[in-house]
Amino acid sequence: MSTLIEEEIEVRKGPWTTEEDTLLTHYIGRHGVGPWNMLAKCAGLKRSGKSCRLRWLNYLNPDIKRGNLTLQEQQLILQLHSLWGNRWSKIAEHLPGRTDNEIKNYWRTRVQNKQPSSSSLKEMSSQFSVPCQLPECIVPSGSVINISEQIEFPQHETSPNAYAHTCVDNNNLVLNGSYNIGRSGQDMEAFRLASMSAVGEGCWICNEMTDSLWQCRELGEMGN
DNA sequence: AACAGCTACAACCGCAGACTT
DNA sequence: CAAGTCTGCGGTTGTAGCTGT
Numbered sequence: 015m016s017t018l019i020e021e022e023i024e025v026r027k028g029p030w031t032t033e034e035d036t037l038l039t040h041y042i043g044r045h046g047v048g049p050w051n052m053l054a055k056c057a058g059l060k061r062s063g064k065s066c067r068l069r070w071l072n073y074l075n076p077d078i079k080r081g082n083l084t085l086q087e088q089q090l091i092l093q094l095h096s097l098w099g100n101r102w103s104k105i106a107e108h109l110p111g112r113t114d115n116e117i118k119n120y121w122r123t124r125v126q127n128k129q130p131s132s133s134s135l136k137e138m139s140s141q142f143s144v145p146c147q148l149p150e151c152i153v154p155s156g157s158v159i160n161i162s163e164q165i166e167f168p169q170h171e172t173s174p175n176a177y178a179h180t181c182v183d184n185n186n187l188v189l190n191g192s193y194n195i196g197r198s199g200q201d202m203e204a205f206r207l208a209s210m211s212a213v214g215e216g217c218w219i220c221n222e223m224t225d226s227l228w229q230c231r232e233l234g235e236m237g238n
Numbered sequence: 239a240a241c242a243g244c245t246a247c248a249a250c251c252g253c254a255g256a257c258t259t
Numbered sequence: 260c261a262a263g264t265c266t267g268c269g270g271t272t273g274t275a276g277c278t279g280t
Contacts, residue, residue, distance in 0.1 A: 028249075028250090030249085062250095064250085065249075065250080068248090068250085069249085072247095072248075072249085073248075115247085115249085116247080119246065119247055120246090122246095123245060
């Protein structure tokens with residue numbers, strides 16, 4: 015018999031053992047996922063419900079895809095991050111078999127460290143007014159990811175002549191010249207009109223931003 | 239071979255919102 | 260309606276393994 019305090023002390027932390035993994039997997043296999051705190055106790059695990067949930071969702075769940083992210087997945091992450099920022103769980107919804115933790119780790123280790131911070135990107139986008147054209151990148155032809163069909167966002171048709179380039183402003187993304195997608199449709203439209211009035215129709219961005227746009231060209235070449 | 243630095247990933251923490259009592 | 264609990268999310272940290280010197 016143990017007191018509450020003793021039980022709290024007994025809560026294990028740190029890396030999971032294979033025995034713990036087995037216990038959790040077998041329990042969920044028999045009973046399914048339920049209230050995690052109760053599940054942890056019933057499964058005989060000296061872990062918090064939170065820890066069990068994380069272990070299952072990020073590691074033990076058989077639906078999880080193993081191995082490196084594919085090029086398309088990487089591109090999708092970049093695009094979705096442009097749309098939503100650090101809303102990893104939302105991004106993960108559009109990458110079946112990938113977890114928010116995995117995407118978050120990918121972003122922090124392989125994308126964020128190789129580019130200026132998003133805030134500096136924002137600063138750059140507001141500071142530089144001399145435009146140059148953004149090379150077509152991020153979504154190579156033939157690997158179009160039709161985000162606009164998957165995600166509910168305010169949509170604004172652009173003129174038929176809009177370029178099929180992709181560019182980033184300080185919170186938003188223009189995809190394929192067909193839709194303006196962003197957290198704020200009005201903001202996006204304002205940005206688009208402002209940029210178009212300044213430099214003509216299309217998407218434009220400064221050299222420095224081009225260089226820093228997540229090595230998107232390199233990313234594109236990886237798939238070739 | 240030994241060490242340092244780097245990278246990738248698993249796991250924890252704190253917080254906020256939803257839900258229950 | 261308030262308090263307590265649970266759940267999920269995003270940020271952060273710890274560490275094992277890899278690579279370069």
